[in-house]
Amino acid sequence: MIKFFRKIRQKMLTENKFSKYLIYAIGEIVLVVIGILIALQINNWNQSNQNKKQEKQILTQLLEEYQSNLNQINSKIFIRNEILASSIKLLAYRNLESTLINIDSLDRNLSRTITRPTFDPELSVSNELTNSGKLYLITNAELRKKISAFPSSLSELKEEEIITVNLVEERFYLFLMEHYQIGRLNIEFLDDEKFRKMVTQITFNKEKSLKDLFEPSDPTQLLKHPDFEDYLSLIIVNTTYTNDQSIGVKYKIEKIIDLISKELKK
Template identity: 35%
Template sequence: MISFFRKIRQKLLTQNRVTRYIAYALGEIFLVTIGILIALQVNTWNEQRKDSNREKLIMQSLHSEFLGISDKLQSTIQHHEAILGTTKGLMKLFNEPESVLKNHNLDSLIEKMIDFRVYNPSQFVIDDLTSSGNLNLISSDTLRKLIFEWGTESQQKVETYNTLDDTSQLLLVPYIIENTSLKNIDRYGFLNWEEKSKFNSETHKLFLDLEFENHLDNYAWGIVNYLQSLNTLKNLTNKIISETSPNQLPEQ
């Protein structure tokens, strides 16, 4: 093709047809330019198609990951709602007569109350998106905003858990250790001791002490605060699942 154009140029020049040569040269430049533009457009279409395919895979991965997050998160919320319910039940027993207190298995209830758990969701897809910079491949502004909010609220969840853990480990549990038998309480937990403590321990007397009531009140506040963070994450999870559902996938 190049040889063909060269021969035409030479023929026009030898025939001293300068005007025709210039017109031909301009036409040749025009054709080359059009060819380059078409090639660039084709390349752009190919890149857009690749980005669209990558976005589709990202959306599918996010959808699958957040379905798993949703199940575990719901289980964690239910567990801590039960803990809050137990704590509120114990709060009603303060300063009740000894006969009333001894009708309850207080050791078992206390063990259930302090069985809070950390929630650390598996978020490999989100971590990979943020570290690789592929978050920009997501065309939905709404979804990108939700992912940013998820990161912020995840950090907030860590802080509320740490507050709860500090309240338990630095205030509530030390008080329990000093005033009753932890072994008797642990009989209903992971340790599952077969025998009670051989030391004289009267757990019901805790509920005649204002200090213990204050510790439980403080602990209940920590549980509520933690639940608020978990429920915020749950709402964000539901929105992300909706935004990444199959009918939201980008068209090819």
């Protein structure tokens, strides 16, 4: 084809038809430009299709990631609500005669108050998008912004979780060991199957209780100790505030899931 056009040009030049040659040359240039534009358009179309396929794959992975995070945050909120309920029940025990106190129930509620739930989100897909610079593949600007901002929105929740963990591990648990026999208390956590499943995210086979290996402890000293009330009040306040933060994070996750779902339906 190139040889064919070259022969036509040479023929026009030899015949001294310069004006016709000029028109022909311009036409040839126009054809070349059109060809380039068509090639670019095809390339852009192919790239756009490829980006759309990548975006759909990324959105599917993100949906799975944030749905997992939503399940986890709901689980943590449930656990903290159980901790709050147990703390309130323990405060009520202080007004009962020792003979009216069910030790198994007391131990179970105590075991729940020393639980330290923390939200540990799965963000591998989100981080990979940000670190690799591929976040641009998500065409929805609002969704891009929320995914990019989500990790930084966890800082206050993390701070509150750390405060509660330190309170329980460094102070309250040691206080219980000093004023109460905690053997049966610890076993109650193992026997509390529904609650343990929520805490560990693992389904366990039914196990024989080890409770009989430990003698019941008299709770009088613990319940009447003034610091016991103080610790429970701190746990209630900290847990309530941490749950407030968790609910805020939950709303952010639900918004991201909603945006992703709408994009996938397009």
